[in-house]
Amino acid sequence: MDKDDINHLAPLLLLAVRQLDAALLDASAEAELLSRAVADLGVRGAQMRDSGGESTHAKALPFVADAQRAMRALQFHDRLSQRVNHVRDALLRVHGSVATGQADEWQKLNESIRSLYTMEDERQIFDALVPRSSDRDAESCEEAQRGSVELF
Amino acid sequence: MTRTILTVDDSTSMRQMVKATLISAGYGVVEAADGQEALDYARENSVDLVISDVNMPRMDGITLIGELRQLPAYRLTPMLMLTTESSQEKKQEGKRVGATGWIVKPFNPVQLLATLKRLL
Numbered sequence: 001m002d003k004d005d006i007n008h009l010a011p012l013l014l015l016a017v018r019q020l021d022a023a024l025l026d027a028s029a030e031a032e033l034l035s036r037a038v039a040d041l042g043v044r045g046a047q048m049r050d051s052g053g054e055s056t057h058a059k060a061l062p063f064v065a066d067a068q069r070a071m072r073a074l075q076f077h078d079r080l081s082q083r084v085n086h087v088r089d090a091l092l093r094v095h096g097s098v099a100t101g102q103a104d105e106w107q108k109l110n111e112s113i114r115s116l117y118t119m120e121d122e123r124q125i126f127d128a129l130v131p132r133s134s135d136r137d138a139e140s141c142e143e144a145q146r147g148s149v150e151l152f
Numbered sequence: 153m154t155r156t157i158l159t160v161d162d163s164t165s166m167r168q169m170v171k172a173t174l175i176s177a178g179y180g181v182v183e184a185a186d187g188q189e190a191l192d193y194a195r196e197n198s199v200d201l202v203i204s205d206v207n208m209p210r211m212d213g214i215t216l217i218g219e220l221r222q223l224p225a226y227r228l229t230p231m232l233m234l235t236t237e238s239s240q241e242k243k244q245e246g247k248r249v250g251a252t253g254w255i256v257k258p259f260n261p262v263q264l265l266a267t268l269k270r271l272l
Contacts, residue, residue: 028165031165032164032165032168034165035164035165035166035168035169036165036168038169038172039168039169039171039172040172042172042173042176042261043172043175043176045176046175046176046177047176050178064176067172068173068260068261068262071169071172071173071261072258072259072260072261073258074165074169075166075169075257075258075259076258077165078163078165078166078236078257078258079236079257079258081163082207082236118207118236118237118239118242119236119237119238120238120239123239145238145256146238146256146257146258147255147256147257147258147259147260147263148238148255148256149253149254149255149263149264149267150243150253150254150255151252151253151267151270151271152246152247152251152252152253152254
């Protein structure tokens with residue numbers, strides 16, 4: 001990569017980082033409003049379930065179940081934010097490496113970026129696309145892990 | 153007597169959903185936005201169970217659990233990690249510092265309440 005390439009690439013990488021920052025900020029305010037509304041509905045449903053008569057109790061049960069399903073689904077925002085943040089941090093590292101002229105240490109950079117991806121499906125994608133320097137342990141399927149509870 | 157649960161997460165929406173789940177089952181809830189805030193609270197107050205995220209600013213969840221286990225009042229308190237991280241390496245780290253269990257997000261409210269019932 002010559003100096004001209006670097007002069008063009010570095011600001012583009014930084015631009016991508018800033019765009020992701022803006023997108024995260026934009027989404028988080030709305031996600032908070034939405035999750036607060038769903039959480040409030042869940043609490044109100046539980047209050048109806050626990051304090052009303054038999055008929056109110058029966059009517060409240062599906063309401064509570066719906067709120068619980070919505071609360072589970074809404075956690076997509078937390079997972080998505082973390083994944084976007086991992087990509088953002090990786091881009092920032094590539095930018096740092098390119099801007100300081102250390103782009104020849106790709107292997108080191110690759111490993112440093114891999115360590116940012118802390119979810120197993122992120123690592124599987126990374127390992128599928130980025131050349132490996134050493135054997136890495138096979139990791140279990142992320143999909144199967146979601147929502148799992150393990151007591152030690 | 154109402155059991156009090158300390159929930160620690162830097163995501164406001166996650167805290168809201170955990171709190172709503174716990175309140176709807178009759179638990180008292182105290183929130184903290186990071187490990188340091190949780191530790192400061194725990195030093196001055198007692199709670200019956202801790203649910204903590206792993207990746208947070210100022211102090212992460214693994215460090216928090218390790219610090220809490222050093223406090224005599226928290227030696228036997230159940231402490232659950234609630235996180236997107238699912239690697240065995242991280243889980244072992246949590247186990248080593250004294251976490252009671254590991255829940256991978258997204259949590260299922262019904263399953264979370266069943267787990268708490270077992271632990272309290």
